[in-house]
Amino acid sequence: MFFDIGPLELVALVILAVLIFGPDKLPKVISDVMGFVRKVRAFSDNAKEDIRSELGPEFKDFEFEDLKPRNFVRKHVLENDQYGLQEIRNGFDLKKEMAEVTDAVHGTDSSPSADRGSSSRVSFAKDTTDPATGSAAPDMFKKGAKPSQGERPPFDPDAT
8 A cells, every 4th residue: 555655754654643633633534534545445346347337248357457558468469379479489589690690791601501491581692603694793702812012902983
């Protein structure tokens, strides 16, 4: 009932209540407050029962706590798993995927292509010839040798 009230704050409230209402009237004030709380709870319970009875028999297990978004998602999506989300969650391995991307970028192949899982992934071929034209294409993953002291680096006029 006391959410964020510490023991020192509770003692301060009791002393304040004794000072305001006096020791003679304090028990009557406490009983009046408790009676009010009981009436509010009874009113709330009656309203909930009226709503359940109006909704019909298919909502007899309806709980108002299920209307909170977090509880709704937990009950209908995460626990029920009729959408196969658990299978998707278990099938996704972030470390493996990142290792595959890293290998593809660096041009290394640490695992066989059959273990990659999907045939729709892009694979970087080591073949440097273009099959359509038959001309040689540069290897984008291999660093070129440094030119000698008097030699100029290769120049591509289309790249500038």
